[in-house]
Amino acid sequence: MNGSTFGNIFRLTTFGESHGPALGGVIDGCPAGLAISEAAIQKELDARRPGRDGLDGLASTARREPDVAKILSGVFEGVSTGAPIGFCIENTSQRSTDYAPLAHVFRPGHADISWHMKYDGHRDYRGGGRASARETVSRVVGGAIAQQLLAVHGVRLQAFTVELGGIPVRPPFMVAEETLPFFAPNEDILPEWEETVRAARAAGDTLGGVVQVEAYGVPCGLGEPVFGKLDAMIAGAFMGVGAVKGVEIGAGFAAARMTGSRNNDPLTPKGFASNNAGGILGGVSTGAPIVARAAIKPIPSIALPQETIDENGEACTISIGGRHDCSAIPRVVPVLKAMLALVLADALLMQKRMA
Amino acid sequence: MNGSTFGNIFRLTTFGESHGPALGGVIDGCPAGLAISEAAIQKELDARRPGRDGLDGLASTARREPDVAKILSGVFEGVSTGAPIGFCIENTSQRSTDYAPLAHVFRPGHADISWHMKYDGHRDYRGGGRASARETVSRVVGGAIAQQLLAVHGVRLQAFTVELGGIPVRPPFMVAEETLPFFAPNEDILPEWEETVRAARAAGDTLGGVVQVEAYGVPCGLGEPVFGKLDAMIAGAFMGVGAVKGVEIGAGFAAARMTGSRNNDPLTPKGFASNNAGGILGGVSTGAPIVARAAIKPIPSIALPQETIDENGEACTISIGGRHDCSAIPRVVPVLKAMLALVLADALLMQKRMA
């Protein structure tokens, strides 16, 4: 409840700052007997790394680290034992001196001011410290193991970008591979997105977008009424990721503009005839695919000069150099997938006890 | 974690079904020494009751109940003692026979099928049972007491409808009173909204909309990184309310379409120059007003005939009579306000321990 733990039964606790010795976490509640693939964990970590957008890191930070998760406990001879799985990822590319000028200035759009106030001025300002998006490496490790558990139960996840810099992608969505730049769901959109990223970067500015995450094969019955509904858990999980400012399930905000007769998904002996509900009714999974989206704000670290204040409340101007992404997309995509995996793994184990 | 409890320190546990003897709950963690106004609780409950839309209940169910919360413990001589506050609201207007025809049919857009599967066919089908929006009376009681606690700390909440049936309201928002039909923020929009509701009802159909909730005077520092962020808690709280399919904080999805230079809120010695962040940075309150919105789907109970299946998986057709709202708006408005109050009261007490 202090904020470093996620989930009830499949439960991830994380630690670590951008420029400390290491990040890591503990997964408690992973059932015994699950084969743990370190390669599968690494694949997810690699998907989150910079320079993976097919544009020579056009949209991403120049910080390059191997990001290897070392498992410290809970796995014996390649199989989970039911004991907590401890892991850590060492920081190897800290260039903390970049941040010295920012030690006493609040960067607009960042957590600097709110965390400074919350913690009475005690903060590791280097790279945002705990507030850095770097904390998401631990989420990705947890999500990778969650996905391995889900796979055993026939659940498969995918995630892709549906909008970047205000430019939405058009169907069809062919996303099984997750190999395209920006985690785009098809190739047609790429030229437009590349162009808008280049323009933003040239202008010293940054971009946002929208990410969609889907889960197939989710059994009916997951989610705990009334406060632990599956969609509530997903919404909290997504909104807690750094740059997210909005969350939708199924038709989302579009549902607010439909009539009931259009929005209701008819039931047929073969299943639902549509999926405006996004696979969840009354907070409980229906067996239809789970569909969730997150609105990603533009990265607040921009090269353009900004008005702000320092710790003494004095006005000043900053231009943020350093190694920064132009957009949280594509790197946030595997993070959101990890969060959905964590929610579903937890809900699955919660529901299993009822059987 | 089973879903009937919300919050960590200021903690609400609820129970009750639409057609059972009573609904109610327990508020644990309310500090001792808070003057508890039963009149203020009643005011919130009345705001949630049907027939309060200024249209003779045009948008609302014909079920009329006094909805009086009886406090059973935790308050002595009008003041909280620190002991848990138990309360209950009796059901007095059950007309369960309305629901007998629905006992074995799954209503589209409702929790019937997913809860049926989750609970192995054990469900109180009368009025949706625990899945009914009637459960929100307990949320409103909890939220009313949370608001009293927040008021002592200088925090004030307001909630209003910003869109109904696809028709958005135009500024200015003058909402301090919360007395207009549909909890509209100004009178100009009323004729349009009334017209669209009349048309939908005449067509046997239903409508959705968007609700905005705001909090003023929230101190800086609320919210627990990284999984217990204030916006994550709000998103989970809102999405867990029956008909909600989307949540936004501050600029929300619009932020995804802005550049960083436009979306960032400049800091000045006098405060933030804008509030795209909705009062939250890095998951922690900044002192600026909290602004959150929820997308409300149209009520799934429609008079028009719908294709569906029964418990045996056989196709059938239903037209839903009974006493149903045409839109969850306006009744969901005080419920969302209650949820924001619960989140903030809990976050406030979490933060106080750090002082």
Next chain:
Amino acid sequence: MNGSTFGNIFRLTTFGESHGPALGGVIDGCPAGLAISEAAIQKELDARRPGRDGLDGLASTARREPDVAKILSGVFEGVSTGAPIGFCIENTSQRSTDYAPLAHVFRPGHADISWHMKYDGHRDYRGGGRASARETVSRVVGGAIAQQLLAVHGVRLQAFTVELGGIPVRPPFMVAEETLPFFAPNEDILPEWEETVRAARAAGDTLGGVVQVEAYGVPCGLGEPVFGKLDAMIAGAFMGVGAVKGVEIGAGFAAARMTGSRNNDPLTPKGFASNNAGGILGGVSTGAPIVARAAIKPIPSIALPQETIDENGEACTISIGGRHDCSAIPRVVPVLKAMLALVLADALLMQKRMA
């Protein structure tokens, strides 16, 4: 975590004071499909009532109330639905005027001073308010439903007194019936115990004792290492009951005086050859009977004059009249049984999710 909720999955939240309108609670996480016997609940409540010691209430308070639990939700047509089970027990025999003289004096051995300090002087002094042993009615209701769940899984509990006023009972323990006065495990001890109770009461004094609770048929594997061990949960559950000052599992303190060769329970193909472990090894149930004991201090409300202080810190003398038990035994016996049932039901559901 505020103290009014017990358990993780099978979870009881309680409320209520000695002299308020009602006590009650919410059981969340009871699986759907469990037949709920109100008669079985009543039987446990009756076992806790005064006047059940076969001595015309010799050891017990003169307060007589029917103590009927009214179920408000979560049960439909006699079967649990998976929704939270709300219940309440009305207070009908409050004689609050008895307590007016005690409003500003701290009774030795009671919670008066510590709760007064904790809650800044806000307390319902009538009968101890929330600190009264009367709060245990809600535990007993929760425990009764837990026992019904356990019975379905082949687990049976029994509880009996093994020591009263310093006089231990001698074997054999024949306790299946739980019908003897003081919940004695055989009739031979009764004359001695009756005599010591009569003497204490005549002297205006009170007595303590030791209670043993056992569970048979507990499956192997319950309990969560390392902080959620089954014995840790039992110890916390027992020590949280009003008058308990010590807890033992299996051989308990006697184990501290044995050598390893004597204390170890040999394993044989037919099971354990002894049960010094009390059915738990490494915090996890072994399948052998669970055996736990609680040391009960003498009731602190004594007729003899005592030195104490008032809220102003001034010395004064009190003699406590009113309707008080001479010993928490026998009434605490069903309460401790309820607590073991709650622990086991929760541990059982925790373990089921792993299957």
Next chain:
Amino acid sequence: MNGSTFGNIFRLTTFGESHGPALGGVIDGCPAGLAISEAAIQKELDARRPGRDGLDGLASTARREPDVAKILSGVFEGVSTGAPIGFCIENTSQRSTDYAPLAHVFRPGHADISWHMKYDGHRDYRGGGRASARETVSRVVGGAIAQQLLAVHGVRLQAFTVELGGIPVRPPFMVAEETLPFFAPNEDILPEWEETVRAARAAGDTLGGVVQVEAYGVPCGLGEPVFGKLDAMIAGAFMGVGAVKGVEIGAGFAAARMTGSRNNDPLTPKGFASNNAGGILGGVSTGAPIVARAAIKPIPSIALPQETIDENGEACTISIGGRHDCSAIPRVVPVLKAMLALVLADALLMQKRMA
């Protein structure tokens, strides 16, 4: 709730096995601004190490490791930041081959059989894996930081052995130093205890004992009624430590044999005239010293031959060699002190929010 996390606000999550790469944990909820002394952490870790009994390790395992905790996050320039404090302790002295013969045999008195059943046969049998007392290094680190937080609030803890091998120590207890062998509270008892340990070891047998832990300066008001009482938390914390089979608060089981007039602690304007309550009334601290005791069973690993069974249920005989302690005392003493510190730090932060 899976067992690897302890506490609500000051919250420790641990991981690690006896023979894995490392043990460690995460402390979440430590307030920002606390000076963290690594030397003080090391002092507690050293107190737990073998060979510290003044008898050349007479009572302790021959396994010798430096046991250095490396802090990975949450501390910046020597001061806590409010971010989670991750730490790990590397295993450097694994001699796993010692355990190969035990891979498929259940050692009496150990967790082997119960954990084997719980986890469907998946277990790291080397040195007991997660069930090894080695997991307590993480508790000691957490407790050391808790003690630093408590010290700021004027709370001081001490722990000592009051009984070993059935031989109780006689007053006076002069324990401020914690430097004597066995953490004895005075030197007079040492010859007797040394003699009994030598005899047990010569016989291939092991011993138990009783440990007392005390806290001074605890403010009034800690503990959350009714299930989160301070004594309940202590009982659960102690009973969850490996070899503990009994827990007492204050007079403990002796209270069960007193009359109320003797057991009640009179209140005077200068404080309590006695401390049978052990500093807790109604589950809430009174300001008097907290006094708690734990009964420690003899180490189950004995050199003497024992009857047992293997994983196939076949009878067999084992004699346990390897590097084992003769008694959990003295090494369990700092572990119990750590647990009391964790309970008090958590209760202190819980209570602070009420101020």
